[in-house]
Amino acid sequence: MNKATDIPARNTKVMNRFDLTSRLVAKLKNEEAVIGGIGNTNFDLWAAGHRPQNFYMLGSMGLAFPIALGVALAQPERRVFALEGDGSLLMQLGCLSTVATQAPKNLTMIVMDNGVYQITGAQPTPAAAVADIIAIAIGCGLSNSAWAADEEDFERLVDQSLSATEPTLIGVRIDDKPGVGATRRDPVQIRERFMLGLGVREAL
Amino acid sequence: MAAAEESTSPQTLQEKALQEKTLQERTWHGVVLQTLKRHDIRLVPYVPDRVLTTLIKNIHADPFFTTFPTAREEEAVGIISGAWMGGMRGAVLMQTSGFATLANVLASLAIPYQIPLIMFVSERGTLGEFNYGQSLVCRTMRPVLDSLAMEHHTATRLDEFEFIVDRSIRQAITTQAPVALILSPLLTGGKVFEK
Numbered sequence: 044m045n046k047a048t049d050i051p052a053r054n055t056k057v058m059n060r061f062d063l064t065s066r067l068v069a070k071l072k073n074e075e076a077v078i079g080g081i082g083n084t085n086f087d088l089w090a091a092g093h094r095p096q097n098f099y100m101l102g103s104m105g106l107a108f109p110i111a112l113g114v115a116l117a118q119p120e121r122r123v124f125a126l127e128g129d130g131s132l133l134m135q136l137g138c139l140s141t142v143a144t145q146a147p148k149n150l151t152m153i154v155m156d157n158g159v160y161q162i163t164g165a166q167p168t169p170a171a172a173v174a175d176i177i178a179i180a181i182g183c184g185l186s187n188s189a190w191a192a193d194e195e196d197f198e199r200l201v202d203q204s205l206s207a208t209e210p211t212l213i214g215v216r217i218d219d220k221p222g223v224g225a226t227r228r229d230p231v232q233i234r235e236r237f238m239l240g241l242g243v244r245e246a247l
Numbered sequence: 248m249a250a251a252e253e254s255t256s257p258q259t260l261q262e263k264a265l266q267e268k269t270l271q272e273r274t275w276h277g278v279v280l281q282t283l284k285r286h287d288i289r290l291v292p293y294v295p296d297r298v299l300t301t302l303i304k305n306i307h308a309d310p311f312f313t314t315f316p317t318a319r320e321e322e323a324v325g326i327i328s329g330a331w332m333g334g335m336r337g338a339v340l341m342q343t344s345g346f347a348t349l350a351n352v353l354a355s356l357a358i359p360y361q362i363p364l365i366m367f368v369s370e371r372g373t374l375g376e377f378n379y380g381q382s383l384v385c386r387t388m389r390p391v392l393d394s395l396a397m398e399h400h401t402a403t404r405l406d407e408f409e410f411i412v413d414r415s416i417r418q419a420i421t422t423q424a425p426v427a428l429i430l431s432p433l434l435t436g437g438k439v440f441e442k
Contacts, residue, residue: 078329098332102355106325109317113329113337116290116313121333137318138325145315230359234332243334 055216056193060155061087061223063197063215067124067153068092070201075122076114076241080107082162083222084126084155090224095240099226099233105134108142108152115147118241122149122205129156129176130168136179142210143184151204152212154180157219165219177214188212275408275434276302279367280309282412283338286420288365289313290330290337292323294345298369298435303340320345321352328362336420338365343372346427347384350391357425358395364425365416370401374432377440388429398426403433 060083068091071077078098079085084107085099098114100107111125132139132154142150158171170176180188187209191197197215204211226233238244279302283291291306291314293299306314317323320341327337346368357364371378372385392399400415402408412428419426431437 076333100356101359103321103325103352106321106328106352106356109322109325110329110332113290113326113331113335114333115329116326117330117333117335135319135322138322141315141317141322141326231361234360234362238332238334241333243332 054192055190055214057216057218058191058194058197059220060084060157060217061090061220063153063155063194063217064088064126065091066194066198067126067201068094070198071096073122074240075124076111076118076237078107078111078114078123078125079226080104080125080127080131082128082131084128084131085226086222086224088126089226090222095236097240098237101226101228101230101233105131105138107131108138109135111150111152112138112142112145112147114241115150116145119147119149121241122151123147124151124153126153126155128161129154129158129170130160132176133168133170136183139180139183139185139212146209148208148210150210151201151207152185152210154212154214155217156214157217159219161219161221177212180212180214185210185212188214190214190216273405274301275402275405275430276305278405278409278412280305282409282416284309284311285413286336286416288336288338288416290327290335291340292317292326292337293340294318294320294323294342296340296342296345296369296371297438298371298430299340299342299367320348324349324352324357324364327364328356328360331362331364336363338367338416340367340369342369343385343388344381346388347391350395353391353395353397353425358397361423362425363419363423365419366425366427368427368429369435370429370431371438374437375439392427398424399429400426401429401431403431405434408434 064087079088081104107127115123159165200213323339372381376382415426
Protein backbone atom coordinates (compact mmCIF):
# COMPACT_ATOMS: atom_id res chain seq x y z
CA MET A 44 0.00 0.00 0.00
CA ASN A 45 2.49 2.55 1.18
CA LYS A 46 5.51 2.01 -1.04
CA ALA A 47 7.66 4.51 0.78
CA THR A 48 7.55 2.29 3.84
CA ASP A 49 9.03 -0.60 1.87
CA ILE A 50 12.40 1.04 1.28
CA PRO A 51 14.67 -0.83 3.70
CA ALA A 52 17.29 1.93 3.78
CA ARG A 53 14.99 4.08 5.88
CA ASN A 54 15.10 2.72 9.37
CA THR A 55 12.34 5.03 10.46
CA LYS A 56 9.07 4.44 12.22
CA VAL A 57 5.82 5.15 10.39
CA MET A 58 4.19 7.89 12.44
CA ASN A 59 1.01 9.96 12.26
CA ARG A 60 0.68 13.49 10.90
CA PHE A 61 -1.79 14.76 13.49
CA ASP A 62 0.20 13.31 16.37
CA LEU A 63 3.43 14.90 15.11
CA THR A 64 1.72 18.22 14.42
CA SER A 65 0.26 18.22 17.93
CA ARG A 66 3.69 17.48 19.38
CA LEU A 67 5.13 20.40 17.43
CA VAL A 68 2.39 22.84 18.40
CA ALA A 69 2.72 21.84 22.08
CA LYS A 70 6.33 23.01 21.95
CA LEU A 71 5.58 26.49 20.63
CA LYS A 72 5.96 29.09 23.38
CA ASN A 73 7.42 32.07 21.52
CA GLU A 74 4.79 32.97 18.93
CA GLU A 75 6.56 30.91 16.29
CA ALA A 76 5.01 31.10 12.81
CA VAL A 77 3.71 27.85 11.31
CA ILE A 78 2.82 27.53 7.63
CA GLY A 79 0.57 24.59 6.80
CA GLY A 80 0.68 23.35 3.19
CA ILE A 81 -2.27 22.39 1.03
CA GLY A 82 -4.79 19.85 2.36
CA ASN A 83 -3.90 17.52 5.18
CA THR A 84 -0.91 19.41 6.56
CA ASN A 85 -3.04 22.49 7.23
CA PHE A 86 -6.08 20.43 8.29
CA ASP A 87 -4.02 18.79 11.02
CA LEU A 88 -2.43 22.12 11.96
CA TRP A 89 -5.94 23.54 12.37
CA ALA A 90 -7.02 20.50 14.38
CA ALA A 91 -3.99 20.77 16.66
CA GLY A 92 -5.41 24.06 17.93
CA HIS A 93 -5.70 27.36 16.11
CA ARG A 94 -3.01 29.93 16.84
CA PRO A 95 -2.83 33.47 15.41
CA GLN A 96 0.65 32.62 14.12
CA ASN A 97 -0.66 29.77 11.94
CA PHE A 98 -1.09 30.23 8.20
CA TYR A 99 -3.30 27.80 6.32
CA MET A 100 -2.64 27.48 2.60
CA LEU A 101 -5.83 26.58 0.74
CA GLY A 102 -4.43 26.22 -2.79
CA SER A 103 -1.11 26.88 -4.51
CA MET A 104 0.15 23.33 -3.97
CA GLY A 105 3.88 23.22 -3.27
CA LEU A 106 4.27 26.76 -1.93
CA ALA A 107 4.36 26.15 1.83
CA PHE A 108 8.17 26.33 1.92
CA PRO A 109 8.44 29.43 -0.33
CA ILE A 110 5.79 31.23 1.79
CA ALA A 111 7.69 30.24 4.93
CA LEU A 112 10.93 31.48 3.37
CA GLY A 113 9.28 34.86 2.78
CA VAL A 114 8.12 35.05 6.41
CA ALA A 115 11.57 33.98 7.62
CA LEU A 116 13.29 36.68 5.53
CA ALA A 117 10.83 39.34 6.68
CA GLN A 118 11.14 38.43 10.38
CA PRO A 119 14.61 36.98 11.00
CA GLU A 120 14.09 37.05 14.79
CA ARG A 121 11.04 34.78 14.65
CA ARG A 122 11.22 30.99 14.30
CA VAL A 123 9.24 29.85 11.26
CA PHE A 124 8.02 26.28 10.76
CA ALA A 125 6.57 24.91 7.53
CA LEU A 126 4.62 21.68 7.14
CA GLU A 127 4.60 20.16 3.68
CA GLY A 128 3.54 16.86 2.14
CA ASP A 129 5.90 14.81 -0.02
CA GLY A 130 3.63 15.12 -3.07
CA SER A 131 3.44 18.88 -2.61
CA LEU A 132 7.19 19.21 -2.28
CA LEU A 133 7.67 17.23 -5.51
CA MET A 134 5.80 20.04 -7.28
CA GLN A 135 8.34 22.65 -6.17
CA LEU A 136 11.65 20.86 -5.55
CA GLY A 137 13.50 23.90 -6.87
CA CYS A 138 12.57 25.81 -3.73
CA LEU A 139 14.96 23.67 -1.68
CA SER A 140 18.02 25.11 -3.38
CA THR A 141 16.57 28.63 -3.08
CA VAL A 142 16.20 28.09 0.68
CA ALA A 143 19.71 26.64 0.86
CA THR A 144 21.13 29.69 -0.93
CA GLN A 145 19.27 32.22 1.24
CA ALA A 146 20.00 30.04 4.28
CA PRO A 147 17.67 31.59 6.88
CA LYS A 148 18.64 29.90 10.14
CA ASN A 149 15.20 30.63 11.62
CA LEU A 150 13.43 28.26 9.20
CA THR A 151 12.46 24.68 10.07
CA MET A 152 10.86 22.67 7.24
CA ILE A 153 9.00 19.44 7.98
CA VAL A 154 8.11 17.00 5.20
CA MET A 155 5.25 14.60 5.97
CA ASP A 156 6.07 11.68 3.68
CA ASN A 157 3.48 8.97 3.14
CA GLY A 158 4.37 8.32 -0.49
CA VAL A 159 0.80 8.95 -1.60
CA TYR A 160 -1.57 11.69 -2.61
CA GLN A 161 -3.77 10.80 0.34
CA ILE A 162 -6.43 13.43 -0.26
CA THR A 163 -7.13 12.45 -3.88
CA GLY A 164 -7.48 8.74 -3.18
CA ALA A 165 -4.07 7.66 -1.91
CA GLN A 166 -2.47 7.19 -5.31
CA PRO A 167 1.33 6.69 -5.01
CA THR A 168 3.49 9.67 -5.94
CA PRO A 169 5.95 9.21 -8.82
CA ALA A 170 8.75 9.36 -6.24
CA ALA A 171 7.32 6.98 -3.66
CA ALA A 172 9.19 3.83 -4.63
CA VAL A 173 12.48 5.36 -5.70
CA ALA A 174 13.32 8.75 -4.22
CA ASP A 175 14.55 9.81 -0.80
CA ILE A 176 13.39 13.32 0.16
CA ILE A 177 16.21 13.82 2.65
CA ALA A 178 18.85 12.78 0.10
CA ILE A 179 17.25 15.25 -2.33
CA ALA A 180 17.30 18.03 0.28
CA ILE A 181 20.95 17.38 1.11
CA GLY A 182 21.74 17.34 -2.61
CA CYS A 183 20.05 20.73 -2.90
CA GLY A 184 22.43 22.15 -0.31
CA LEU A 185 20.32 21.72 2.82
CA SER A 186 22.96 19.83 4.77
CA ASN A 187 21.01 20.08 8.01
CA SER A 188 18.39 17.56 6.82
CA ALA A 189 17.48 14.29 8.53
CA TRP A 190 14.81 11.63 8.83
CA ALA A 191 13.17 11.41 12.23
CA ALA A 192 13.49 7.83 13.47
CA ASP A 193 10.48 8.07 15.77
CA GLU A 194 8.39 10.62 17.69
CA GLU A 195 11.08 11.30 20.29
CA ASP A 196 13.65 11.79 17.56
CA PHE A 197 11.26 14.19 15.81
CA GLU A 198 10.95 16.27 18.97
CA ARG A 199 14.71 16.21 19.42
CA LEU A 200 15.25 17.43 15.82
CA VAL A 201 12.68 20.20 16.31
CA ASP A 202 14.45 21.33 19.50
CA GLN A 203 17.82 21.19 17.75
CA SER A 204 16.56 23.35 14.90
CA LEU A 205 15.80 26.21 17.31
CA SER A 206 19.50 26.87 17.79
CA ALA A 207 20.72 25.79 14.35
CA THR A 208 23.00 28.05 12.34
CA GLU A 209 21.36 27.08 9.04
CA PRO A 210 17.88 26.06 7.86
CA THR A 211 16.61 22.68 9.06
CA LEU A 212 14.63 20.08 7.14
CA ILE A 213 13.06 17.15 8.98
CA GLY A 214 11.60 14.20 7.11
CA VAL A 215 8.96 12.09 8.83
CA ARG A 216 7.40 8.96 7.43
CA ILE A 217 3.70 8.98 8.15
CA ASP A 218 0.75 6.67 7.63
CA ASP A 219 -1.95 7.24 5.03
CA LYS A 220 -4.60 8.55 7.45
CA PRO A 221 -6.55 11.63 6.37
CA GLY A 222 -6.29 14.95 8.22
CA VAL A 223 -8.26 15.20 11.46
CA GLY A 224 -9.82 18.66 11.14
CA ALA A 225 -11.11 20.88 8.35
CA THR A 226 -9.76 24.39 8.10
CA ARG A 227 -12.35 27.13 7.74
CA ARG A 228 -11.83 28.22 4.16
CA ASP A 229 -11.76 31.96 4.59
CA PRO A 230 -8.55 33.22 2.96
CA VAL A 231 -8.91 36.89 3.93
CA GLN A 232 -9.50 36.10 7.60
CA ILE A 233 -6.69 33.55 7.60
CA ARG A 234 -4.28 36.13 6.17
CA GLU A 235 -5.44 38.96 8.41
CA ARG A 236 -5.30 36.83 11.58
CA PHE A 237 -1.83 35.67 10.61
CA MET A 238 -0.63 39.26 10.10
CA LEU A 239 -2.10 40.19 13.49
CA GLY A 240 -0.33 37.19 14.99
CA LEU A 241 2.97 38.30 13.47
CA GLY A 242 2.55 41.81 14.83
CA VAL A 243 2.35 43.35 11.37
CA ARG A 244 -1.22 44.59 11.71
CA GLU A 245 -3.41 46.02 14.40
CA ALA A 246 -6.98 44.84 14.68
CA LEU A 247 -9.66 47.04 13.08
CA MET B 248 14.41 85.76 7.55
CA ALA B 249 14.20 86.99 3.98
CA ALA B 250 17.99 86.97 3.66
CA ALA B 251 18.17 83.43 4.96
CA GLU B 252 15.62 82.30 2.41
CA GLU B 253 17.60 83.91 -0.39
CA SER B 254 20.86 82.26 0.62
CA THR B 255 19.35 78.76 0.42
CA SER B 256 16.76 79.30 -2.25
CA PRO B 257 14.34 76.40 -1.98
CA GLN B 258 13.47 76.86 -5.64
CA THR B 259 17.07 76.20 -6.68
CA LEU B 260 17.40 73.21 -4.38
CA GLN B 261 14.20 71.76 -5.74
CA GLU B 262 15.35 72.25 -9.31
CA LYS B 263 18.69 70.66 -8.52
CA ALA B 264 17.02 67.66 -6.90
CA LEU B 265 14.75 67.33 -9.89
CA GLN B 266 17.69 67.38 -12.26
CA GLU B 267 19.49 64.69 -10.28
CA LYS B 268 16.33 62.65 -10.19
CA THR B 269 15.91 63.02 -13.94
CA LEU B 270 19.47 61.85 -14.51
CA GLN B 271 18.94 58.83 -12.29
CA GLU B 272 15.61 57.94 -13.76
CA ARG B 273 16.12 58.54 -17.44
CA THR B 274 16.07 54.82 -18.18
CA TRP B 275 13.10 52.53 -17.68
CA HIS B 276 15.12 50.30 -15.37
CA GLY B 277 16.23 53.34 -13.36
CA VAL B 278 12.57 54.26 -12.91
CA VAL B 279 11.74 50.76 -11.66
CA LEU B 280 14.65 50.72 -9.21
CA GLN B 281 13.99 54.19 -7.80
CA THR B 282 10.23 53.66 -7.54
CA LEU B 283 10.67 50.34 -5.73
CA LYS B 284 12.95 52.12 -3.26
CA ARG B 285 10.55 54.99 -2.76
CA HIS B 286 7.85 52.51 -1.78
CA ASP B 287 10.19 50.54 0.50
CA ILE B 288 9.96 47.43 -1.68
CA ARG B 289 13.06 45.55 -0.60
CA LEU B 290 12.53 41.95 -1.61
CA VAL B 291 12.90 41.19 -5.32
CA PRO B 292 12.99 37.51 -6.31
CA TYR B 293 13.08 36.91 -10.05
CA VAL B 294 13.39 34.47 -12.91
CA PRO B 295 15.77 36.25 -15.28
CA ASP B 296 15.12 37.59 -18.75
CA ARG B 297 17.53 39.15 -21.23
CA VAL B 298 15.65 42.46 -21.23
CA LEU B 299 15.77 42.60 -17.42
CA THR B 300 19.55 42.06 -17.25
CA THR B 301 20.54 45.64 -16.37
CA LEU B 302 17.72 46.03 -13.85
CA ILE B 303 18.66 42.76 -12.15
CA LYS B 304 22.34 43.73 -12.10
CA ASN B 305 21.61 47.13 -10.58
CA ILE B 306 19.24 45.71 -7.96
CA HIS B 307 21.92 43.19 -6.96
CA ALA B 308 24.45 46.02 -6.68
CA ASP B 309 22.21 48.05 -4.34
CA PRO B 310 22.37 46.91 -0.70
CA PHE B 311 18.86 48.29 -0.15
CA PHE B 312 17.47 45.21 -1.88
CA THR B 313 17.33 41.54 -1.03
CA THR B 314 17.24 39.96 -4.46
CA PHE B 315 17.83 36.44 -5.76
CA PRO B 316 16.74 34.07 -8.52
CA THR B 317 14.08 31.42 -7.94
CA ALA B 318 13.62 28.19 -9.88
CA ARG B 319 10.05 29.06 -10.88
CA GLU B 320 7.94 32.20 -10.96
CA GLU B 321 5.27 30.78 -8.63
CA GLU B 322 7.98 30.11 -6.07
CA ALA B 323 8.80 33.82 -6.17
CA VAL B 324 5.10 34.63 -5.72
CA GLY B 325 5.01 32.39 -2.64
CA ILE B 326 8.07 34.10 -1.18
CA ILE B 327 6.63 37.57 -1.77
CA SER B 328 3.32 36.53 -0.21
CA GLY B 329 5.02 35.24 2.93
CA ALA B 330 7.20 38.33 3.17
CA TRP B 331 4.20 40.66 2.81
CA MET B 332 2.41 38.89 5.65
CA GLY B 333 5.61 39.23 7.68
CA GLY B 334 5.75 42.97 7.03
CA MET B 335 8.26 43.15 4.17
CA ARG B 336 7.27 44.47 0.75
CA GLY B 337 8.35 42.76 -2.45
CA ALA B 338 8.01 42.58 -6.22
CA VAL B 339 8.66 39.80 -8.74
CA LEU B 340 10.46 40.12 -12.07
CA MET B 341 9.75 37.66 -14.88
CA GLN B 342 9.20 37.13 -18.58
CA THR B 343 5.93 36.55 -20.48
CA SER B 344 6.36 32.77 -20.57
CA GLY B 345 6.94 32.79 -16.82
CA PHE B 346 3.70 34.64 -16.24
CA ALA B 347 1.95 31.84 -18.13
CA THR B 348 2.83 29.46 -15.27
CA LEU B 349 1.05 31.59 -12.65
CA ALA B 350 -2.72 31.18 -13.18
CA ASN B 351 -3.09 28.74 -10.28
CA VAL B 352 -1.13 30.72 -7.72
CA LEU B 353 -2.88 33.97 -8.67
CA ALA B 354 -6.31 32.35 -8.35
CA SER B 355 -5.56 30.38 -5.18
CA LEU B 356 -3.15 32.59 -3.23
CA ALA B 357 -2.52 36.17 -4.35
CA ILE B 358 -6.10 37.20 -5.16
CA PRO B 359 -8.21 35.35 -2.54
CA TYR B 360 -5.77 36.12 0.30
CA GLN B 361 -5.57 39.77 -0.88
CA ILE B 362 -1.81 39.93 -1.34
CA PRO B 363 -0.53 43.09 -3.08
CA LEU B 364 1.63 41.10 -5.47
CA ILE B 365 3.56 43.47 -7.72
CA MET B 366 4.82 41.87 -10.93
CA PHE B 367 7.04 43.27 -13.64
CA VAL B 368 6.66 41.20 -16.79
CA SER B 369 9.12 41.68 -19.62
CA GLU B 370 6.99 41.20 -22.70
CA ARG B 371 8.18 38.76 -25.31
CA GLY B 372 6.15 37.39 -28.17
CA THR B 373 5.31 40.59 -29.97
CA LEU B 374 6.88 43.41 -32.03
CA GLY B 375 9.64 41.36 -33.64
CA GLU B 376 9.40 38.01 -31.89
CA PHE B 377 11.40 35.25 -33.60
CA ASN B 378 10.17 32.25 -31.60
CA TYR B 379 6.64 31.15 -32.51
CA GLY B 380 6.05 29.59 -29.09
CA GLN B 381 6.81 32.92 -27.40
CA SER B 382 4.28 34.74 -29.57
CA LEU B 383 1.64 32.12 -28.75
CA VAL B 384 2.20 32.17 -25.00
CA CYS B 385 2.16 35.98 -25.04
CA ARG B 386 -1.42 35.86 -26.33
CA THR B 387 -2.51 34.02 -23.19
CA MET B 388 -1.25 36.70 -20.81
CA ARG B 389 -3.88 39.44 -21.04
CA PRO B 390 -6.84 37.03 -21.28
CA VAL B 391 -5.62 35.38 -18.04
CA LEU B 392 -5.26 38.76 -16.34
CA ASP B 393 -8.68 39.87 -17.59
CA SER B 394 -10.37 36.60 -16.64
CA LEU B 395 -9.22 37.17 -13.04
CA ALA B 396 -10.19 40.87 -13.27
CA MET B 397 -6.63 41.75 -12.32
CA GLU B 398 -5.21 45.23 -12.63
CA HIS B 399 -2.61 45.39 -15.41
CA HIS B 400 -0.92 48.02 -17.51
CA THR B 401 1.30 47.80 -20.55
CA ALA B 402 4.08 50.38 -20.35
CA THR B 403 5.21 51.65 -23.75
CA ARG B 404 6.58 55.16 -23.07
CA LEU B 405 9.30 56.37 -20.74
CA ASP B 406 7.64 59.74 -20.11
CA GLU B 407 4.59 58.14 -18.46
CA PHE B 408 6.35 55.11 -17.00
CA GLU B 409 7.10 56.51 -13.56
CA PHE B 410 3.48 57.59 -13.17
CA ILE B 411 2.27 54.10 -14.07
CA VAL B 412 4.73 52.30 -11.77
CA ASP B 413 4.27 54.68 -8.85
CA ARG B 414 0.47 54.75 -8.98
CA SER B 415 0.18 51.01 -9.59
CA ILE B 416 2.32 50.18 -6.55
CA ARG B 417 0.26 52.57 -4.42
CA GLN B 418 -2.97 51.03 -5.65
CA ALA B 419 -1.79 47.45 -5.15
CA ILE B 420 -0.82 48.14 -1.54
CA THR B 421 -3.83 50.22 -0.56
CA THR B 422 -6.39 47.95 -2.23
CA GLN B 423 -4.49 44.75 -1.31
CA ALA B 424 -4.74 43.47 -4.86
CA PRO B 425 -2.11 42.18 -7.29
CA VAL B 426 -0.94 44.18 -10.29
CA ALA B 427 0.97 43.20 -13.43
CA LEU B 428 3.13 45.80 -15.13
CA ILE B 429 3.90 44.60 -18.63
CA LEU B 430 7.10 46.07 -20.06
CA SER B 431 6.51 46.42 -23.81
CA PRO B 432 9.40 46.27 -26.32
CA LEU B 433 8.31 49.84 -27.13
CA LEU B 434 9.68 50.76 -23.69
CA THR B 435 12.59 48.36 -23.31
CA GLY B 436 13.68 47.66 -26.87
CA GLY B 437 12.78 44.03 -26.35
CA LYS B 438 14.83 41.10 -27.54
CA VAL B 439 15.59 40.82 -31.26
CA PHE B 440 16.94 38.07 -33.48
CA GLU B 441 20.47 39.01 -34.50
CA LYS B 442 21.94 35.96 -36.20
